Amino acid sequence: MLQDAIQSAQNPLYKQLHKLATQRRERLKQSLTLLDGPHLIDAALSADWSLQRLIVTEAGLARPEVKQLLARAGVPVHPLADMLFATLTELPSQTGVLALSAIPDAPAARNDGFVLLLDGVQDPGNVGTLLRTAAAAGVDQVWLSPGCADIWSPRVLRAGMGAHFVLPLIERAPLLELLDAFRGPLAATLLDGAVDLYQADLTGDLALVLGAEGQGVSAEIAARASRRLRIPMAPGIESLNVGAAAAICLYERVRQLGGTARV
Template identity: 30%
Template sequence: MAALRRLVAPLLRAQAGAPVGRRWVRALRRSPVRVLPSRKEREAAEPGRREPAELKRPQQGPAEQELRYEKAKPGDKRLGRVVTIAKSKKFRDQHGKILLEGPRLIKDALDAGAVLQTLFFSIVENLKKLPEEKLKKSTLVKVKFEDMKNWSDVIAPQGLIGIFSRPGHATMTYPPDQLRSLLPLYLICDNVRNPGNLGTMLRSAAGAGCSKVLLTKGCVDLWEPKVLRAGMGAHFRLPIIANLEWESLPNYLPPDTRVHVADNHDPRTQDEMEDVSGKASSYRWVSRPHNLKVQRSREDLAFDSESEEEEERRADEAWLPELDAQCYHESWTQGPAAVVIGGETHGLSMEALQLAESTGGNRLVIPVVPGVDSLNSAMAATILLFEGKRQLQLRKQEKSKRHKFPASG
């Protein structure tokens, strides 16, 4: 009560015109301050009460909460390596690295078990497009989008560029759906040098359910950026074995596989019927080895009146194996089957024809309208692979019906 009088007295004096002393000011300073309870205490006291919107803290996403990254500094040497890896096959081979761009391709690689070393990204939101657990062991570097545009090989960069250890087909894990859909069908690429064509062939092979793709020496690099883009993730959906010698190629096929070669010559065309017996002119995607010459002595040449063109024609007939021709929609999948597609520039090699002959394979003809040039090699591969898929699935259905409804004796 006495304390209350001491506080009220100065106010009464001030109303009467008396001056207020310093003691009143000190009293105001010593007045108790109300301390608000903490958020946890308020939630414990009133569990059902919701916090006002202005007091809520923005929740951080899992990528921001868990993943740690660094910001690239000007002149960071790692950034220059991106361009080097993308453009130099020699560098990729020496260091065993590949470059992948875009969330879809990077995710496919991570799901297949490929090892990510460094990931460059422009905004944190892009990290949420990838499996978080598989990013924790790699180096994450945030860069400016303008810089990424300078490094990217595409017109519209997707904000993610990853450097991976180059994976091998034996160490990758392929999607279960892909494994369940595999057929005894194989694609052999013979000297395919166009990256867009090779990537499209790989995509078609994955779509058709091929068990394996084999690339002979002379094909474009499997990990070239244009091949990767055209493949649309096919690199991580089925085994692809590159840089093979023809002598070792049969080791990657089942023992009873028949190897067929693609052709676009229609044997039923009347004006060219005489050329279907194995001559070079009847193979539209075949190249004769440059060093193939008829060895003749000077004496023979002196007394021989044959022209050089006739000599080469006879040489072609001598070295080309004779393969029967059939239309692509006729049956050619009695068992495991492989299709050889040659590059558009150099065509099929002699080794491809010899392998087809030794396995009892044929020339699979895709007829085109007279006067039209041969089909694009990637298009030819797509037609043959999906026709092979149709035939194999039809045989499987017929076999299943025979087991379910056996013929009565």
């Protein structure tokens, strides 16, 4: 379903795409986002994600992997001039293909299982990495506080490497309110009163919270944590990157479950 090529910055579809690529407000308003590159689009299609349109460059149309994606997607395909396409991507080397995709409605918050809470994690790369690790480690749902990076931004989507399509996500989540209904304990990486991570019980229903870079978990959330965890580190080392800390904690739970990512 090849459409007429877009050559002008005044084209209404191009204007919409540019807003979505650059403005969180527009992504929230329209409940739409852009998926940049064959890998993300392939992951979305493999997860039966609904795509609305594909945007391609002339070079992209000639690439076999892009041709296969166009055939699989079965949606309108809009050729776009290279100069215009370059304004829709942050990548130094153009992938040649973008997808316009709906942002799904947030699921109902779980009151059991294994839930990861992100409390004010602002770096897009860290948020995407956390989502990717959470999906791999069998997290059932992720709650992100209002201070977190936009999970549907191009940078978070790229760092997530397809995690968005398989992991239930609730952004701008009222963490304290949702914790009131959660049946399991809350665990947090904290210093005061903490026990060694490898001595803590991380099985069963569990909410694990990780805090903002530098600031850590907010005082209000920390006060709710009944399991305070300390990751062992060599003398003189004060902290880890939040993505590294998350991977250590999440996979300690996997180890305690006998090497499986699910209870």
